[in-house]
Amino acid sequence: MAAIYLVDVDQTPVYTQYFDISYIPSTVFFFNGQHMKVDYGSPDHTKFVGSFKTKQDFIDLIEVIYRGAMRGKLIVQSPIDPKNIPKYDLLYQDI
Amino acid sequence: MVSDRKEVSEIPSVGPMAPAHHCPLCRQTFFCGRGHVYSRKHQRQLKVALERLLPQVEAARKAVRAAQVERYVPEHDRRCWCLCCSCEVRKHLSHGNLTVLHGGLLEHLASPEHKKATNKFWWENKAEVRMKDKFLISPQDYARFKKSMVRGLDSYEEKEDEVIKEMAAQIREVEYSRQEMVRSVLEPQAVQDPEEGSSTPGSWKQRNRVSSSSQQPSDLDLPTAPELDWMETGQPLTFIDHQDIPGVGNIHSGATPPWMVQDEENSPGSQQIGPSYEEFLKEKEKEKLKKLPPDRVGANFDHSSNTNACWLPSFGRVWNNGRRWQSRHQFKTEARNKQQSRKGKT
Numbered sequence: 001m002a003a004i005y006l007v008d009v010d011q012t013p014v015y016t017q018y019f020d021i022s023y024i025p026s027t028v029f030f031f032n033g034q035h036m037k038v039d040y041g042s043p044d045h046t047k048f049v050g051s052f053k054t055k056q057d058f059i060d061l062i063e064v065i066y067r068g069a070m071r072g073k074l075i076v077q078s079p080i081d082p083k084n085i086p087k088y089d090l091l092y093q094d095i
Numbered sequence: 096m097v098s099d100r101k102e103v104s105e106i107p108s109v110g111p112m113a114p115a116h117h118c119p120l121c122r123q124t125f126f127c128g129r130g131h132v133y134s135r136k137h138q139r140q141l142k143v144a145l146e147r148l149l150p151q152v153e154a155a156r157k158a159v160r161a162a163q164v165e166r167y168v169p170e171h172d173r174r175c176w177c178l179c180c181s182c183e184v185r186k187h188l189s190h191g192n193l194t195v196l197h198g199g200l201l202e203h204l205a206s207p208e209h210k211k212a213t214n215k216f217w218w219e220n221k222a223e224v225r226m227k228d229k230f231l232i233s234p235q236d237y238a239r240f241k242k243s244m245v246r247g248l249d250s251y252e253e254k255e256d257e258v259i260k261e262m263a264a265q266i267r268e269v270e271y272s273r274q275e276m277v278r279s280v281l282e283p284q285a286v287q288d289p290e291e292g293s294s295t296p297g298s299w300k301q302r303n304r305v306s307s308s309s310q311q312p313s314d315l316d317l318p319t320a321p322e323l324d325w326m327e328t329g330q331p332l333t334f335i336d337h338q339d340i341p342g343v344g345n346i347h348s349g350a351t352p353p354w355m356v357q358d359e360e361n362s363p364g365s366q367q368i369g370p371s372y373e374e375f376l377k378e379k380e381k382e383k384l385k386k387l388p389p390d391r392v393g394a395n396f397d398h399s400s401n402t403n404a405c406w407l408p409s410f411g412r413v414w415n416n417g418r419r420w421q422s423r424h425q426f427k428t429e430a431r432n433k434q435q436s437r438k439g440k441t
Contacts (some may be wrong), residue, residue, distance in 0.1 A: 009335060014353045016335075020345045023332045035352065046346050050332050088332055 002062050023049045023088055029062075031069035038065060040078040040085050050086030057084055119181070120144060120220060132221045141220050145230075148178050151186075152230055155204065158197040159236050162244040164251040167192040175200060179216040179230065180209055193251070195244050204230070205237035 009016045009024060019028055027048040029036040037045040038061070052058040060079045068076035078085070117124045118131060121140045125131040165171075171194040174183040180203075188198025203209055210231060217227050344350025370378070409419075410426035 017340055017343065018345050018350065018353055020347060022335055024335055025332075033354070035346075086332060 002066075019047060020044075021047070025049075025051055029065050031065065034069070034074070036065050036069060037075040038078050039075060040080065041082045042085060042087075045075065048085075049088050052080075053084040057081075132219070137220070141222055144178055145222065145226060148176075149229065151175055151200065152204065155197040155200045156232070156236075158201065158243075159232070159240040160243060162198070162240060162247040163196040164244070164247040165194050165196065167194050171196075177203060177209065177212075180212040193248070195247065198240075198244065201232060201237060201240050204232040205234055 007015075009021060015021075019026070028046070029038065029048075035046070038048065039045050040048060042049065048061070052061075057080045064076050064079050114128070115124050115126060116128060116131060118137065121137055127134070131137055167189050171187040171189050173186050175186045176182075177184050184203040185199035186197065187200075188195045188202065213227060213230055216222070217224065346352075410422045412422045412425070415422045
């Protein structure tokens with residue numbers, strides 16, 4: 001069973017800075033207190049930037065993360081179709 | 096034994112009594128003397144060896160007319176074995192970072208030493224005379240090759256120049272498009288709210304389109320339209336300020352996570368989790384004695400404890416298994432019943 005927490009970025013400055021959250025919404029996944037990385041095809045594997053297109057995408061992603069974590073993996077491959085993953089720019093200071 | 100292996104001894108050879116003669120072509124020692132070269136085996140070996148060498152020579156001969164010049168690659172250091180001279184010869188001629196294909200081999204084939212060695216080889220191994228010419232390159236051919244080599248070098252240089260010009264044009268294009276993007280980004284930035292820069296779908300789309308095109312300048316016809324379709328229908332991303340505190344690291348730089356950082360208040364004292372050592376020993380004792388009731392007959396019998404009439408070794412049972420109290424219980428029950436029945440009688 002996955003627990004979902006909605007966190008306000010203004011109230012957690014330490015974590016926002018640690019995870020380098022520049023775009024909201026961003027989703028970070030944990031399993032047993034271990035941060036799970038997922039390869040979405042985007043440059044940042046530490047979090048999912050943007051909103052999910054369908055509920056099923058979200059459910060599939062959680063399942064893949066769970067299965068990988070139960071096998072002891074720390075990074076898994078995202079099952080979401082690349083065209084459903086929001087694109088964003090990793091601009092550095094707007095260059 | 097015989098120092099020069101290929102030399103046939105002065106003693107006239109008489110059939111099987113002939114001295115050992117090592118044939119390098121068949122890589123075997125034969126005792127047939129000079130007759131060996133006429134044998135079927137030797138001729139077969141000879142044919143195979145020449146067939147192996149022939150294609151390389153033919154390729155080199157083709158290069159006489161049209162010499163090819165290419166950029167140097169370590170593969171061009173390959174060598175080929177010249178059967179007649181019994182030596183390895185550099186196949187291609189390389190100088191600096193250019194290579195002339197088959198140059199080395201041609202040079203060797205045209206040399207007079209090779210001609211002498213070929214004649215010797217043909218004579219000793221009794222090969223077909225007509226084949227000999229195929230493995231030789233005349234000096235005139237070699238001169239022709241040199242001329243075509245010069246021509247090849249010139250055309251190669253011209254080609255290189257063209258390629259460089261093309262690359263320069265491409266780089267200029269990229270620079271230009273990049274500058275365009277910077278300009279377009281700076282303009283909307285000036286218009287936006289200076290506090291939390293939350294981008295509207297329109298300008299974000301534009302920025303995305305322009306930036307994605309700058310990432311791949313060669314394919315400017317990127318299918319950005321279908322990608323952005325979904326973004327339009329969905330909700331746009333909100334951009335928060337960059338989480339860039341120079342001194343402190345973040346996840347990408349491999350800093351320790353905030354939840355793993357040691358708290359300063361509790362760290363001075365020893366943070367022991369779990370029972371202390373004495374508690375652990377007590378638990379162990381309890382485990383040991385858990386199985387044995389303290390009042391049972393046997394070890395740890397306290398002689399000062401009060402005993403009553405029931406304290407007997409056994410209660411007359413014979414086939415008993417199980418605890419003593421079970422037989423005691425049985426005995427007591429029977430004693431009670433007996434008493435009751437006796438009371439009932441009287």
